[in-house]
Amino acid sequence: MNLDEYLNQRLRLIDEALENLLPDAPDQPGRLREAMRYGVFSGGKRIRPILTLAAAAAVGGNINDALPAACAIELIHAFSLIHDDLPCMDDDDLRRGKPTSHKVFGEATALLAADGLFALAFDTLAHAPESVPDGAVLEAVRILAGATGPAGMVGGQVLDLEAEGKDVTVADVERIHRGKTGALIEAAALIGGIIGGGDKAQIETLGRYGRAIGLAFQIVDDLLESVGDEEKLGKSAQSDLKRRKATYPAVAGVEESARAAERHCQQAAQELSSFEESAEPLRRIARLIVEREV
């Protein structure tokens, strides 16, 4: 398979579906629609929803059935970025080289646009095609809500804030990562498997795969941030270091971080050994996560 072609094709599919969910029609009040679109269409690589589609395909499912769930994952991701960037949180002015939402729309509208994306995510997930059993959709709702809430992303964010400026261990950083980034990436794989009609063992395997690449992803993020250049990242490089954020390179060093990312990536690939050719995209995505430059 040609990975670039595959990723581009999936990205177009997802962007088209997101465009249908958030059309550029001024039927919604004021600037809310515009702010929601700004948060969603800002040059993301759609790695999480691509994972959902790839996991659905890996268990023999129809990717069109999984498309609303894939969009729901991306909407949750977009919501979390807007809240993360707010002045009371990371206070970032730039994201992917563009002004952050609150810089463009003001804090109140940015806050509410993110809340709107949060609600739209569950609305979208619950509007799965009729070919997907209600029980599978409901299980996906439970997983997405769990991955977003106090035991997942929100919990990780709080740990992250509380760790700022403190001495932390590798175990602390991994706990933060698992919540902040890992939970949603794991959910993306799990939900794909569930909506795709995978059996219990397959879904558990996808969960372990998702957990492993989730950890690899955040370590690579930290690495890119600590050594990366501003232009590629589209935000101030080393801003984490300046704020004494709990990052993997800060506690384990750059070399050990690179090794850890590689280990997680290899573990993810091993998890997929029971899958045939249909899991090839998942294997390639695992490698991509460690080798990416942005």
Added chain:
Amino acid sequence: MNLDEYLNQRLRLIDEALENLLPDAPDQPGRLREAMRYGVFSGGKRIRPILTLAAAAAVGGNINDALPAACAIELIHAFSLIHDDLPCMDDDDLRRGKPTSHKVFGEATALLAADGLFALAFDTLAHAPESVPDGAVLEAVRILAGATGPAGMVGGQVLDLEAEGKDVTVADVERIHRGKTGALIEAAALIGGIIGGGDKAQIETLGRYGRAIGLAFQIVDDLLESVGDEEKLGKSAQSDLKRRKATYPAVAGVEESARAAERHCQQAAQELSSFEESAEPLRRIARLIVEREV
């Protein structure tokens, strides 16, 4: 029936269920759990979840089946109050006579605690008892997400912000009200009917009932705010007027506002004419909304 006894019994039932959802155990990271509890256990009257239970009972359903859904509605309400009070929104220091969440926990933790309650709402709703059909739960997820998002609460909030300081009409104010408060109250009644196993006609009737009392509720809120005293309200009286918020009394006058609330309340009662004795609590709640003093 004795309304006070009824309301107290329901409130205890709901508080007990919420306590089980958010136990005071320090297993969650840092102050997140504490902040989530602060937002939920702050002296609310639980009118929305009581409506959900009453609607379920009105269609002959089991109120225990509807209890998770009722809690989900209250969690969404609690989430919305925390975000409303934030400095970038209404910037309120007091809510029900107590310091607002961001005053106690700081802005970042308050923001995230609200996000956590949002996620917990959908997690709770999707964990309905097995006796409730998956299709009904999924329909409830769709309704709650719709009522919370851009076509509901979030949309109403944006309209409300944009109307501040501008000249508005009664129609504008009703549109804001329908989103800001009405959508969730309507959803509370609808979801009770759906989880309770009501038929299509019954559920539509409950939706119209919910819409009518939702409008009455917000008009009475505006009235209490414009004439009320600080002690009873637990927040600065007339703060809406000071900020030139779009309120019903401001556009229609106090007397016409009281008449409009009464009209909506009577319409709500009429909607229930096809229901028997089982809808008595819903009728009494409609009256309570117009006659309440806080």
